[in-house]
Amino acid sequence: MKKNNSKIKMDKPDTIMKTFGRNNERFADLFNAVAFNGRQVINPDELTEMDTDVSGIIQFNDYNESLVRTRDIIKKFYNGIEFTILGLELQTNPHYAMPVRSLLYDGLGYLKECNEFRNMHRIENNFDSDTSFLSGMNKSDKIHPIITLIFYYGESPWNGPITLSDMMTDIPDELRPFFSDYKINLVQILDSEHYQFYNEDVKNVFDITQKIYSKNLQGLAEEYTNKSIDSEIINLVTTITGFSKLSDIFNESDNGGGTTMWKCVQEMEDEWVQKGERNSEIKVQKERQTAIITMIELGLTKEQILTKYSEEDYSKAEEALNNKKN
Secondary structure, three states: OOOOOOOOOOOOHHHHHHHHHOOHHHHHHHHHHHHOOOOOOOOHHHEEEOOOEOOEEEEOOOOEEEEOOEOOEEEEEEEOOEEEEEEEEEEOOOOOOHHHHHHHHHHHHHHHHHHHHHHHHHHHOOOOOHHHHHHOOOOOOOOOOEEEEEEEOOOOOOOOOOEHHHHOOOOOOOOHHHOOOOEOEEEEHHHHHHOOOOOHHHHHHHHHHHHHHOOOHHHHHHHHOOOOOOHHHHHHHHHHHOOOOHHHHHOOOOOOHHHHHHHHHHHHHHHHHHHHHHHHHHHHHHHHHHHHHHHHHOOOOHHHHHOOOOHHHHHHHHHHHHHHHO
16 A cells, blocks of 8 residues: 655645646546546547636626626537537535526626627627627627536535526426526535546545445445555545544555554544444433423422432533523
8 A cells, every 4th residue: 555654734625626626637537427427538638727717797788797706627628629618616515506506607608708709809890790799799609518517525415406496486387398497417426336437536536535424444444455545635535524544544554554454444433433422422411401491491490400400411501591591
């Protein structure tokens, strides 16, 4: 297994994920796995970085609305002489307006390209008709398709809307055919087994993260004992999962070998058991506090309450009740 004695630097999850995803090989592998079931359609050499600023001005009759938006990662995919725009949006938590947000990003991307046509035609003074002058585009002008993936790497399954219609109130059946829906392309790191990856970095990030989230440390040890993992990948997974022991598992000594990994696995399982016990105790304490507060509000005396609960429990409940009143 690759030895890495450097100290893990904890960055913000979105920052480190952007750095990871900007790599063309990883970006292409993610899109190929999701959009083409693993077929190698997108070649990394055919990808070019684009400006992530998609801010734009929406013009109305009596005023203009400025929208400032920046995408996470966006690239051009050259398929012949033309190209498709591929966007990647990163989500740590479910976003309950994601269809609208993604629609806005795509729309601003289209608006930006339309404005580029408008500015070009104005400079070259080559509008082909009065209608073109008003719209800012000639009839022959074509804009490029935008495809966006929402990459969600949270610990719990996505529970937000997938389509624009998921966010709507009831739509009358008579009007439903006229409603233009919009669907996000959601990728969940928890669904790692559904994707066919070829890039080892992408494969390892998905698989190791999924195993940590599912607390499958036995599987982690069995799969990765004596397997070399790049320190960047360890740093990334540690950052997004908060699993600080990961670096210990992969930084085992030359003499420890697999034994060290299995020891770390056992330590983490014990720690998770203890954490579960602590969480259970906290839940019991909250229930106890709620019961005491209810007794106080019902008019029971302190002496009556202390026949069942301790002085410490009573004091904490009384303090919580006073804070509630204030």
